[in-house]
Amino acid sequence: RGDDSAVTLLDYGAGNVQSIRNAIRYLGLDIKDVQTPEDILNAKRLIFPGVGAFAAMMDVLNNNGMAEALRTYIENDRPFLGICLGMQLLFESSEEKGQVRGLGLIPGVVGRFDSSNGCRVPHIGWNALQIKPDSVILDDIANRHVYFVHSYRAIPSEENEEWVSSTCNYGIDFISSIRRGNVHAVQFHPEKSGDVGLSILRKFLLPNSQTKKPFEGKATQLAKRVIACLDVRTNDNGDLVVTKGDQYDVREQTEENEVRNLGKPVELAGQYYKDGADEISFLNITGFRDFPLGDLPMLEILRRTSENVFVPLTVGGGIRDFTDGNGRYYSSLEVASEYFRSGADKISIGSDAVYAAEEYLKTGVKTGNSSLEQISRVYGNQAVVVSIDPRRQYIASPYEVGFKSVKVRNLGPNGEEYAWYQCTVKGGREGRPIGAYELAKAVEELGAGEILLNCIDCDGQGKGFDIDLIKLISDAVGIPVIASSGAGTVGHFSEVFSQTNASAALAAGIFHRKEVPIQSVKNHLLREGIEVRM
Numbered sequence: 183r184g185d186d187s188a189v190t191l192l193d194y195g196a197g198n199v200q201s202i203r204n205a206i207r208y209l210g211l212d213i214k215d216v217q218t219p220e221d222i223l224n225a226k227r228l229i230f231p232g233v234g235a236f237a238a239m240m241d242v243l244n245n246n247g248m249a250e251a252l253r254t255y256i257e258n259d260r261p262f263l264g265i266c267l268g269m270q271l272l273f274e275s276s277e278e279k280g281q282v283r284g285l286g287l288i289p290g291v292v293g294r295f296d297s298s299n300g301c302r303v304p305h306i307g308w309n310a311l312q313i314k315p316d317s318v319i320l321d322d323i324a325n326r327h328v329y330f331v332h333s334y335r336a337i338p339s340e341e342n343e344e345w346v347s348s349t350c351n352y353g354i355d356f357i358s359s360i361r362r363g364n365v366h367a368v369q370f371h372p373e374k375s376g377d378v379g380l381s382i383l384r385k386f387l388l389p390n391s392q393t394k395k396p397f398e399g400k401a402t403q404l405a406k407r408v409i410a411c412l413d414v415r416t417n418d419n420g421d422l423v424v425t426k427g428d429q430y431d432v433r434e435q436t437e438e439n440e441v442r443n444l445g446k447p448v449e450l451a452g453q454y455y456k457d458g459a460d461e462i463s464f465l466n467i468t469g470f471r472d473f474p475l476g477d478l479p480m481l482e483i484l485r486r487t488s489e490n491v492f493v494p495l496t497v498g499g500g501i502r503d504f505t506d507g508n509g510r511y512y513s514s515l516e517v518a519s520e521y522f523r524s525g526a527d528k529i530s531i532g533s534d535a536v537y538a539a540e541e542y543l544k545t546g547v548k549t550g551n552s553s554l555e556q557i558s559r560v561y562g563n564q565a566v567v568v569s570i571d572p573r574r575q576y577i578a579s580p581y582e583v584g585f586k587s588v589k590v591r592n593l594g595p596n597g598e599e600y601a602w603y604q605c606t607v608k609g610g611r612e613g614r615p616i617g618a619y620e621l622a623k624a625v626e627e628l629g630a631g632e633i634l635l636n637c638i639d640c641d642g643q644g645k646g647f648d649i650d651l652i653k654l655i656s657d658a659v660g661i662p663v664i665a666s667s668g669a670g671t672v673g674h675f676s677e678v679f680s681q682t683n684a685s686a687a688l689a690a691g692i693f694h695r696k697e698v699p700i701q702s703v704k705n706h707l708l709r710e711g712i713e714v715r716m
């Protein structure tokens with residue numbers, strides 16, 4: 183293919199744009215990276231997947247002359263698709279880090295979602311669009327969900343009305359896409375919106391290609407997410423396998439005592455994508471003791487998965503500062519960056535977030551040096567999940583410990599009426615002097631964008647989620663909470679969504695053992711009146 187068929191991509195180097203690269207290649211097109219402002223002016227079609235922070239992005243674009251080139255390119259009505267921050271920069275200014283000027287092409291100020299109206303910030307997940315006629319690239323996707331992940335938004339007004347091609351509601355109506363002539367931009371992520379998203383990209387990139395049948399759906403609001411989780415580790419033969427524990431013990435109860443092998447990570451992730459998983463998580467469960475960048479197969483798994491899976495991918499395990507055998511120091515930011523470059527959309531921190539929260543609660547000082555703070559500063563808090571591995575500790579009275587406890591539905595072994603949830607590190611091997619409630623609130627302040635809430639007691643038991651724990655944490659924080667551990671039937675999913683404020687539910691064993699297909703979970707939730715992405 184010559185340059186003419188290539189898509190020009192403006193990657194100004196601030197973050198993870200691997201997903202959009204994968205989606206463009208999946209559609210059979212080559213990518214030409216912008217090196218100079220002239221590359222923008224000469225582009226046949228330009229995609230700008232804005233990532234990172236608004237102010238930092240505008241600084242870079244102003245300093246290297248690209249802001250001016252972008253303005254000219256868009257004013258000349260050349261084919262443009264901005265994504266997320268790549269849409270926000272078209273507005274006059276953003277309130278992210280004070281008042282920062284954008285390109286000023288569309289009237290309006292980009293402001294932060296207000297969490298006081300009951301909505302969790304960041305806005306993460308699959309939401310519905312109200313699409314106007316002639317939106318062109320959105321024409322075929324009415325009533326379907328698309329994937330959002332952001333904390334800032336622009337509001338429709340009389341002044342910008344002529345630009346707005348769709349809106350979305352999250353506490354308020356905000357602008358989810360704009361279109362004027364050949365200029366398009368979307369707040370959501372088409373490259374992470376499954377088939378619907380690929381169809382949007384196809385319409386922009388290959389406008390003459392045959393139109394597929396319009397998608398049909400009934401999306402009206404933010405959907406509850408169903409997430410498939412793959413716990414990955416090396417087995418005793420040295421192969422990377424998907425495993426699954428009982429209360430975190432992943433070895434067979436046989437004489438050989440081998441690591442349970444439930445399948446190959448890339449194949450299983452691809453299958454779950456096809457089955458309708460809204461997100462896929464990989465947890466490198468021995469990352470706490472092995473250095474993840476030494477674990478090249480894990481990075482290869484991410485690379486290969488992200489080439490064909492177009493829903494968000496989270497990867498966790500081993501994210502911390504590390505010095506290797508040769509004395510070379512790697513910051514946790516470098517580890518995370520490598521995960522992002524390999525195709526992760528979010529990273530998840532377990533043990534290291536516990537140490538950071540303990541330190542913060544002890545000193546009251548945010549040093550900015552923890553892995554959590556560093557990564558969320560560079561990649562945004564929406565890219566940082568904190569995975570909590572608590573173990574239930576029963577107590578007779580809430581005054582017995584200095585940690586927040588709950589009155590439990592099922593009494594403890596000695597008739598105890600209360601429990602607190604002790605955080606652990608190193609895959610549940612070591613209990614720490616901090617409760618899940620205290621940890622969740624601390625990591626939210628330190629910059630976590632989401633919480634993956636496991637429960638060691640329930641893990642692999644198939645008896646349902648720990649509703650007491652999930653209610654406690656999802657009521658305590660303003661960021662989304664993913665309920666995890668214990669799913670055994672479709673009813674467990676409707677239970678957790680109807681009795682707690684969880685935004686998503688994650689399961690592993692029932693999907694790996696093919697006991698309950700993802701589609702059955704979603705059909706059940708729909709029947710129960712809980713909105714899901716179909």
Ligand code: 1PR
Pocket residue numbers: 411412413426427429430431432465466467468469470498499500501530531532533534569570571607608609610636637640641642643644666667668669688689690691692
């Ligand atoms: O501490 O930053 O290196 O991160 C390690 C990560 O690996 C953490 O996210 C931790 O939860 C995870 N992990 C460590 N050891 C294990 C283990 O099982 N031995 N897996 C482990 C945790 C829990 C869930 C699981 C759900 C659903 N797995 O992710 O998938 O409990 O299971 P179910 O539906 O079958 O009940 P760091």
